[in-house]
Amino acid sequence: xxxxxxxxxxxxxxxxxxxxxxxxSSATARLKLALxxxxxxxxxxxxxxxxxxxxxxxxVLPRRELLREIDNLRRQNQELxxxxxxxxxxxxxxxxxxxxxxxxxxxxxxxxxxxxxTRDPANWWRTVEIDLGSRDGMTANLPVLTTDGLVGxxxxxxxxxxxxxxxxxxxxKVSALVEDPAQDTGILSASGPLxxxxxxxxxxxxxxxxxxxxxxVTSGIGGVFPKGIPLGQxxxxxxxxxGLYTQARVxxxxxxxxxxxxxxxxxx
Amino acid sequence: xxxxxxxxxxxxxxxxxxxxxxxxxxRHLLGAQIDLLPALxxxxxxxxxxxxxxxxxxxxxxxxxxxxxxxxxLMILPLFxxxxxxxxxxxxxxxxxxxxxxxxxxxxxxxxxxLAVLMLLTAGQKPLxxxxxxxxxxxxxxxxxxxxxVFFTLFQWCEDALGYKPRTETSFRPxxxxxxxxxxx
Numbered sequence: 001x002x003x004x005x006x007x008x009x010x011x012x013x014x015x016x017x018x019x020x021x022x023x024x025s026s027a028t029a030r031l032k033l034a035l036x037x038x039x040x041x042x043x044x045x046x047x048x049x050x051x052x053x054x055x056x057x058x059x060v061l062p063r064r065e066l067l068r069e070i071d072n073l074r075r076q077n078q079e080l081x082x083x084x085x086x087x088x089x090x091x092x093x094x095x096x097x098x099x100x101x102x103x104x105x106x107x108x109x110x111x112x113x114x115x116x117x118t119r120d121p122a123n124w125w126r127t128v129e130i131d132l133g134s135r136d137g138m139t140a141n142l143p144v145l146t147t148d149g150l151v152g153x154x155x156x157x158x159x160x161x162x163x164x165x166x167x168x169x170x171x172x173k174v175s176a177l178v179e180d181p182a183q184d185t186g187i188l189s190a191s192g193p194l195x196x197x198x199x200x201x202x203x204x205x206x207x208x209x210x211x212x213x214x215x216x217v218t219s220g221i222g223g224v225f226p227k228g229i230p231l232g233q234x235x236x237x238x239x240x241x242x243g244l245y246t247q248a249r250v251x252x253x254x255x256x257x258x259x260x261x262x263x264x265x266x267x268x
Numbered sequence: 269x270x271x272x273x274x275x276x277x278x279x280x281x282x283x284x285x286x287x288x289x290x291x292x293x294x295r296h297l298l299g300a301q302i303d304l305l306p307a308l309x310x311x312x313x314x315x316x317x318x319x320x321x322x323x324x325x326x327x328x329x330x331x332x333x334x335x336x337x338x339x340x341x342l343m344i345l346p347l348f349x350x351x352x353x354x355x356x357x358x359x360x361x362x363x364x365x366x367x368x369x370x371x372x373x374x375x376x377x378x379x380x381x382x383l384a385v386l387m388l389l390t391a392g393q394k395p396l397x398x399x400x401x402x403x404x405x406x407x408x409x410x411x412x413x414x415x416x417x418v419f420f421t422l423f424q425w426c427e428d429a430l431g432y433k434p435r436t437e438t439s440f441r442p443x444x445x446x447x448x449x450x451x452x453x
Contacts, residue, residue, distance in 0.1 A: 005318060006318055006352075006355075006356065009318045009319070009321070009322045009352075010348075010352060012322065013322050013325055013326060013344065013345075013348045014345070014348075016326055016341075016344065017326075017329075017341050017344040017345045017348075019341075020330070020340055020341030020344070021339060021340070021341040021342065023340070023341075028339070028340045031334075031340055032333070032334045032340050033334075035330055035331060035333075035334035035340075036334040036335060038282075038331070038334075039286055039289075039331075039334075039335070042283075042286050046290055117290075118289035118290055118335055119289060119290075119292055119295070119301075120289070120335070120336045120337055121285060121288035121289045121301055121303070121332055121335055121336055122301075122332075122336045122337070122338055122384070123300050123301055123381070123396075123401070123404045123408070124381075124384075124385060124388070124395035124396050124397060124401070125336060125337040125338070125395065125396060126396060127336070127337045129289075129335070155337070163337065165337070168396075169337075169396060170394040170395065170396055171337070171394070190396055191398075192396075192398040192399070192400045193396045193397065193398050193400040193401050193404060194299045194398075194400030194403060194404070195400070257292075257295075257296060258292075258296075
């Protein structure tokens with residue numbers, strides 16, 4: 001039953017596991033990238049398969065429908081152009097006022113659109129992979145969001161892909177601010193493994209008067225996430241640790257369960 | 269056929285890991301992703317040799333970790349810890365019976381995530397755990413249990429389709445042929 005060959009196999013596998021686990025983090029990251037790149041042909045195949053139905057649909061879409069859509073997009077574009085002009089004027093005024101007060105000028109941010117390609121196969125992490133990497137200018141800790149709100153931050157960067165750690169994962173803690181009169185601040189952290197739409201807002205002061213429905217945004221403290229990105233809304237709150245702190249549950253604005261496209265906030 | 273079977277097992281592991289990372293259906297419906305590698309390991313332990321079991325543990329684990337936030341190499345030992353004892357005891361296991369396959373698949377799918385999480389906690393990592401993890405564990409166990417006989421059927425089908433069957437010996441012997449009627453002179 002227990003032949004010498006089996007002993008050798010046991011030894012080799014155990015040794016390989018120990019060796020790989022004890023590799024330095026830089027080597028591990030490179031090895032992970034190399035192994036992950038083996039899946040690239042399958043990514044391409046999946047992308048082409050997903051594209052096929054929409055291509056087929058586009059080829060049979062009536063001309064009248066397309067013209068109507070173009071008309072709608074033109075109108076929307078004009079509205080956005082007007083909005084952009086208004087925003088530019090506001091930004092200029094903001095810069096002038098900051099200059100008068102002697103405050104540091106705010107750096108403008110640039111967005112990069114990325115597609116979510118995979119989700120973490122393990123149930124105990126909440127991460128996704130996007131199709132932008134170091135060749136596209138991605139670096140660790142860049143904020144990732146959707147038009148609804150914050151999604152997470154870039155955790156590790158490969159040449160063509162990056163791993164994004166989502167809000168609600170134990171490794172992604174966000175300094176948050178409740179938009180109430182007292183401007184209470186806390187830390188948004190993991191809630192539970194099942195519901196990805198909820199997160200816990202911890203370390204609010206014991207006297208914080210947070211109420212359901214109040215909006216939670218990033219506080220800007222910590223330097224990773226800029227101030228004012230929507231995080232979600234308070235669901236309920238209560239005292240913890242014998243009233244020393246207040247803890248609240250937050251319904252996240254971004255739908256983390258069905259992420260397809262995300263925006264990466266890159267400094268200009 | 270042995271080589272082909274080994275290649276098929278490793279190819280299946282590769283596709284299974286990719287499918288787990290791309291297909292979000294079970295996660296949306298059941299709240300947990302089903303891991304197919306333990307079920308595949310049961311097939312490998314019962315039907316292939318120790319080399320394939322070892323290769324599946326190493327490469328399956330590495331592929332899984334490469335698409336996950338796990339430390340690289342974490343899944344190797346849990347997979348091997350399940351496959352190796354079953355491989356050693358496989359002569360005593362009624363591997364042809366679907367019931368045995370379901371039970372073994374369930375046990376493997378329950379043990380692998382437990383060992384992985386234990387290793388993570390031992391390494392000082394903080395995985396996302398809570399009461400909901402119990403439900404995820406049940407889903408993973410049930411999913412793995414159901415996937416095991418599917419793998420057995422799938423590989424049997426592949427073997428029938430791609431492998432050659434050995435020529436069976438017929439009972440016909442020309443020297444024992446009985447001629448009826450009179451022999452012509």
